[in-house]
Amino acid sequence: MSTKVKNQPNGVDVEQLVQTVNAIQDNPDLAKFRFRANTKWMKGGYSRTTVQGFYGAGQEDKSRTEAFVLEGDEPPILLGENRGPNAVESVLQALASCLSVGFSYNAAAQGINVKNLEFDLEGEIDLHGFLGLSDKVRPGYEGIRLTYRVDCDAPPEKVEELWQHVQKTSPVLDILRNPVPVSFVNGN
Amino acid sequence: MSTKVKNQPNGVDVEQLVQTVNAIQDNPDLAKFRFRANTKWMKGGYSRTTVQGFYGAGQEDKSRTEAFVLEGDEPPILLGENRGPNAVESVLQALASCLSVGFSYNAAAQGINVKNLEFDLEGEIDLHGFLGLSDKVRPGYEGIRLTYRVDCDAPPEKVEELWQHVQKTSPVLDILRNPVPVSFVNGN
Numbered sequence A, B: 001m002s003t004k005v006k007n008q009p010n011g012v013d014v015e016q017l018v019q020t021v022n023a024i025q026d027n028p029d030l031a032k033f034r035f036r037a038n039t040k041w042m043k044g045g046y047s048r049t050t051v052q053g054f055y056g057a058g059q060e061d062k063s064r065t066e067a068f069v070l071e072g073d074e075p076p077i078l079l080g081e082n083r084g085p086n087a088v089e090s091v092l093q094a095l096a097s098c099l100s101v102g103f104s105y106n107a108a109a110q111g112i113n114v115k116n117l118e119f120d121l122e123g124e125i126d127l128h129g130f131l132g133l134s135d136k137v138r139p140g141y142e143g144i145r146l147t148y149r150v151d152c153d154a155p156p157e158k159v160e161e162l163w164q165h166v167q168k169t170s171p172v173l174d175i176l177r178n179p180v181p182v183s184f185v186n187g188n
Helices: A014-026 A087-109 A156-169 A171-177 B014-026 B087-109 B156-169 B171-177
Strands: A032-043 A046-051 A054-056 A068-072 A114-126 A143-152 A182-186 B032-043 B046-051 B054-056 B068-072 B114-126 B143-152 B182-186
Touching: A014 A087, A032 B087, A046 B087, A068 A087, A068 B087, A087 A114, A087 A143, A087 A156, A087 A171, A087 B032, A087 B046, A087 B068, A087 B087, A087 B171, A143 A156, A171 B087, A171 B182, A182 B171, B014 B087, B068 B087, B087 B114, B087 B143, B087 B156, B087 B171, B143 B156
Parallel strands: A143 B182, A182 B143
Antiparallel strands: A032 A046, A032 A054, A032 B114, A046 A068, A114 A143, A114 B032, B032 B046, B032 B054, B046 B068, B114 B143
């Protein structure tokens, strides 16, 4: 009887990661993904979003038997009822979630064990833009400051190198730092 | 005895909205907000984010007695366990949540009643970037396509005008369409 011990630093299946990379190198189209969401406005600042299926690796993904339901709302000072985080708070979550994945996966690929990884994020916004009170103030974040704390079994210069790679390859960081074309289609 | 009927089209307290706008015109610093999140990596692609306090309108907001907890993960095909939507799916939610608020509030300010508002979002991404397999492919979305359906008591040209205003003033749409400076601080 043979027992196979899986190589899973940081809970990442490195063997599957290598297979994925190899498969994409053989067939570049497997890297094309389309993610989706459906959002219904409920009332005031409150909306509900469902996320379930997506297309990727050459097929429609069926792994999620139920949809994720994400609630968004504003706090009372912004005329909402705190049923969920607001949209710009969700942006901070998306960024840190993305960098968590990137750091954990890339560390695993290099055999680095991560013991702890944590982020504090802060985004500054001036509501003159959102409220239509000034054309000179952008509606979105003027800047995001991210503080990370990491504990892993690699020397500081190796960790720094890893961060550089993670920053270069993070989907959400790219989405924030560089323009994304967004098209509006009237579905009525 | 007098009964006061609040003016709340779309569930939006228009009186409070007007008061907010007036207060900011008197004291522009009230428009400065700082939103925050804290994220802990759990394992593999899984992270947990908490969102609670923020600074805005000249003070620390205390309206949330508990933190929102947001879980992010990857699907199995991307080496995760589907504990939550992934980071780029969260970006779609943030965008639609933001546009919901913008449309609902601006419609309310103009006395337009919204009966229904819904969004389908789709984002295209090529994982060559995230996987570090190509410098020529951006890691983030190549584009986001948003289809909206709206039912409200305004003629189509008025609705179109409203969309133009909402697009111009949406924080998350601005964050996606234009670069946001993101700074990294080593908190170790």
